[in-house]
Amino acid sequence: MKNNWSNFHQIARNSFIATSTVYASTEFNFSNTFLPDRRSFCYAAAAAGGFVVLKSEKEFNNALSKAQDGSLPSVFYFTAAWCGPCRLIAPVILELSKKYPHVTTYKVDIDEGGLSNALGKSNVSAVPTLQFFKGGVKKAEIVGVDVVKLRTVMDHLYK
Numbered sequence: 482m483k484n485n486w487s488n489f490h491q492i493a494r495n496s497f498i499a500t501s502t503v504y505a506s507t508e509f510n511f512s513n514t515f516l517p518d519r520r521s522f523c524y525a526a527a528a529a530g531g532f533v534v535l536k537s538e539k540e541f542n543n544a545l546s547k548a549q550d551g552s553l554p555s556v557f558y559f560t561a562a563w564c565g566p567c568r569l570i571a572p573v574i575l576e577l578s579k580k581y582p583h584v585t586t587y588k589v590d591i592d593e594g595g596l597s598n599a600l601g602k603s604n605v606s607a608v609p610t611l612q613f614f615k616g617g618v619k620k621a622e623i624v625g626v627d628v629v630k631l632r633t634v635m636d637h638l639y640k
Contacts, residue, residue: 532578534588537595544587545602551617554639556586557603559610563592566626567609573628574611581639613638 535541548555558574560567578586591600591608599605603612613621613634621634 531582531584532575532586532588534590535596535599536593538598539595541587541589541596541599544585545599547585548614549617553614554584554616555614556584556635557589557610557612557614558586559589559591559600559603559605559608559612561591561608564608570609570626570628570631573631577631577635581635584635584639615639 533540533544535544544555544557547553548557556574556578560571574586578584589596589599591605603610607624609624609626611623611631612619615638620638623630623634
């Protein structure tokens with residue numbers, strides 16, 4: 482009986498990890514279903530050199546222009562304070578922003594007053610959403626929480 486419960490827990494754990502759905506094309510486009518802690522992420526991120534919190538539509542438009550003109554490899558991290566899965570992935574995003582200081586990570590809180598149009602421009606319909614830009618082109622997108630995919634995309638695009 483003990484062995485059956487052990488197998489059940491292993492299957493449940495593997496099922497949780499396997500809930501993500503992958504869409505592959507010539508570029509990366511990942512979609513899955515989970516999210517990280519806003520407060521700890523904001524405080525810790527203040528020390529990170531390649532991390533910027535966008536608070537207005539003007540800041541977002543400037544950052545997006547830099548990403549799209551190819552002058553700056555960028556990651557746009559769309560999140561919300563109420564989002565549990567966003568809190569789960571936040572420390573990983575912070576770690577990766579330190580690992581790749583030449584890549585600017587932009588945090589976009591979807592509930593921030595002046596950023597509602599940014600969601601439409603970026604086709605964001607769920608949080609967390611991460612969009613990866615390199616050479617002026619969006620190369621990948623991850624919707625939800627998948628740490629393995631996040632690390633893989635960052636390594637592939639920005640190493």
